Amino acid sequence: xxxxxxxxxxxxxxxxxxxxxxxxxxxxxxxxxxxxxxxxxxxxxxxxxxxxxxxxxxxxxxxxxxxxxxxxxxxxxxxxxxxxxxxxxxxxxxxxxxxxxxxxxxxxxxxxxxxxxxxxxxxxxxxxxxxxxxxxxxxxxxxxxxxxxxxxxxxxxxxxxxxxxxxxxxxxxxxxxxxxxxxxxxxxxxxxxxxxxxxxxxxxxxxxxxxxxxxxxxxxxxxxxxxxxxxxxxxxxxxxxx
Amino acid sequence: xxxxxxxxxxxxxxxxxxxxxxxxxxxxxxxxxxxxxxxxxxxxxxxxxxxxxxxxxxxxxxxxxxxxxxxxxxxxxxxxxxxxxxxxxxxxxxxxxxxxxxxxxxxxxxxxxxxxxxxxxxxxxxxxxxxxxxxxxxxxxxxxxxxxxxxxxxxxxxxxxxxxxxxxxxxxxxxxxxxxxxxxxxxxxxxxxxxxxxxxxxxxxxxxxxxxxxxxxxxxxxxxxxxxxxxxxxxxxxxxxx
DNA sequence: ATCGCCTAACTGGTCTTACCAGATTGGTAG
DNA sequence: CTACCAATCTGGTAAGACCAGTTAGGCGAT
Numbered sequence: 001x002x003x004x005x006x007x008x009x010x011x012x013x014x015x016x017x018x019x020x021x022x023x024x025x026x027x028x029x030x031x032x033x034x035x036x037x038x039x040x041x042x043x044x045x046x047x048x049x050x051x052x053x054x055x056x057x058x059x060x061x062x063x064x065x066x067x068x069x070x071x072x073x074x075x076x077x078x079x080x081x082x083x084x085x086x087x088x089x090x091x092x093x094x095x096x097x098x099x100x101x102x103x104x105x106x107x108x109x110x111x112x113x114x115x116x117x118x119x120x121x122x123x124x125x126x127x128x129x130x131x132x133x134x135x136x137x138x139x140x141x142x143x144x145x146x147x148x149x150x151x152x153x154x155x156x157x158x159x160x161x162x163x164x165x166x167x168x169x170x171x172x173x174x175x176x177x178x179x180x181x182x183x184x185x186x187x188x189x190x191x192x193x194x195x196x197x198x199x200x201x202x203x204x205x206x207x208x209x210x211x212x213x214x215x216x217x218x219x220x221x222x223x224x225x226x227x228x229x230x231x232x233x234x235x236x237x238x239x240x241x242x
Numbered sequence: 243x244x245x246x247x248x249x250x251x252x253x254x255x256x257x258x259x260x261x262x263x264x265x266x267x268x269x270x271x272x273x274x275x276x277x278x279x280x281x282x283x284x285x286x287x288x289x290x291x292x293x294x295x296x297x298x299x300x301x302x303x304x305x306x307x308x309x310x311x312x313x314x315x316x317x318x319x320x321x322x323x324x325x326x327x328x329x330x331x332x333x334x335x336x337x338x339x340x341x342x343x344x345x346x347x348x349x350x351x352x353x354x355x356x357x358x359x360x361x362x363x364x365x366x367x368x369x370x371x372x373x374x375x376x377x378x379x380x381x382x383x384x385x386x387x388x389x390x391x392x393x394x395x396x397x398x399x400x401x402x403x404x405x406x407x408x409x410x411x412x413x414x415x416x417x418x419x420x421x422x423x424x425x426x427x428x429x430x431x432x433x434x435x436x437x438x439x440x441x442x443x444x445x446x447x448x449x450x451x452x453x454x455x456x457x458x459x460x461x462x463x464x465x466x467x468x469x470x471x472x473x474x475x476x477x478x479x480x481x482x483x484x
Numbered sequence: 485a486t487c488g489c490c491t492a493a494c495t496g497g498t499c500t501t502a503c504c505a506g507a508t509t510g511g512t513a514g
Numbered sequence: 515c516t517a518c519c520a521a522t523c524t525g526g527t528a529a530g531a532c533c534a535g536t537t538a539g540g541c542g543a544t
Contacts, residue, residue, distance in 0.1 A: 100406035164342035
């Protein structure tokens with residue numbers, strides 16, 4: 001049923017994962033060299049490298065130049081580089097998708113925020129305050145908050161102490177990066193966003209689940225409406241050349 | 243802040259996405275050939291192919307041999323081939339992760355099932371009944387239900403009419419593939435699973451949100467406990483050679 | 485025997501060239 | 515206008531080469 005297609009590349013991906021499981025490799029362990037793997041799998045180094053590119057994008061491996069290929073725990077360090085892309089995917093600036101993203105975020109983040117209220121540690125709280133400070137500075141500067149906003153929301157999710165939840169919601173959060181960029185173009189919106197975030201942290205500090213879920217619901221909802229408004233006026237943006 | 247590293251490959255990924263956005267390419271549109279892209283980006287075809295492998299794994303593109311590279315809507319046809327991997331990632335058979343996955347599934351699926359009750363169409367219902375029939379046959383055969391179980395749960399999520407939700411929860415569902423395989427080894431569990439699924443469909447058919455959320459909560463919870471039990475006895479499985 | 489350094493082998497990153505076979509397309513013959 | 519055929523283009527795969535850091539093994543000095 002699954003695994004219908006069978007290219008050298010995806011085969012190599014599979015075989016590599018098999019290898020990892022088979023040899024019980026854990027985080028930090030080093031895999032055989034690309035040349036070695038290509039021999040084992042009976043494919044070109046090129047195919048192996050394509051497979052490794054995929055594994056890298058999935059954050060399952062890390063390729064250290066001139067050194068080797070190392071396994072890493074995908075649940076940790078879900079930093080935002082390649083993954084940004086998975087998100088902003090060919091997503092059209094379309095009402096349907098915008099609505100779906102908004103709804104999904106509300107549903108999931110509400111739950112995450114609820115857990116965060118229950119379980120946040122003092123360290124989490126400190127982290128949130130720190131992010132809040134950075135945020136305030138950026139707002140004052142008139143900088144674009146798109147990335148910082150994502151970081152903040154994910155930090156809250158992380159306070160739920162559920163790493164899988166973070167991993168799951170990261171792409172969802174990043175999905176709106178494109179719109180987010182325009183969204184934070186307005187100074188008023190930037191200011192309002194800061195106020196909202198302060199309220200989040202206050203609720204989480206007080207472990208006030210009801211307020212927290214209410215806030216996130218409103219926050220995302222109004223953000224979505226603002227974006228929709230932007231979409232209607234700014235409709236098409238003019239950056240097409242050849 | 244983001245995009246710290248800068249390899250040819252991830253550059254190519256970025257540039258390709260830029261190209262797509264820039265030219266307003268939509269689903270089904272064809273991208274320039276690999277050779278063309280490699281010229282545009284000033285990198286080797288190899289690097290371009292690595293980038294395309296990543297985009298393929300993300301299901302953003304589809305490479306048709308001897309024809310071209312086509313854009314597809316990642317929100318649709320989230321079939322399970324390469325993606326299976328993203329999931330089963332180096333995940334250890336460890337209580338912490340198992341617990342996190344279970345919790346995340348309960349949180350998210352509850353919400354999804356609730357929406358499914360509200361919005362499921364007759365077509366969704368028909369699809370679920372069809373999957374149920376297949377499921378029953380497989381149970382009778384004593385086949386492994388791992389894949390079919392995933393398909394069922396995702397079909398329910400799809401009934402929420404929120405494609406983003408499906409996209410988001412797919413990896414989460416697949417994350418437990420490894421355990422799921424062993425889980426469905428027991429005939430008793432297979433039988434119970436079928437009963438649970440029938441109850442799901444009944445609740446969704448009746449648009450009974452309360453029952454549906456209760457069911458999914460119990461379903462996932464008990465499944466998790468069973469898995470935990472399995473983990474404690476079966477502990478380590480013996481398949482290490484060279 | 486131990487320590488430290490230096491070199492040689494190894495590794496990932498990138499590029500070049502090449503061939504295959506199916507898909508596509510253009511033009512030509514009917 | 516249609517039908518057909520060949521040149522061209524495409525993705526898939528292979529083999530080989532060079533670069534510049536990394537690593538590790540061995541040799542020499544102490």
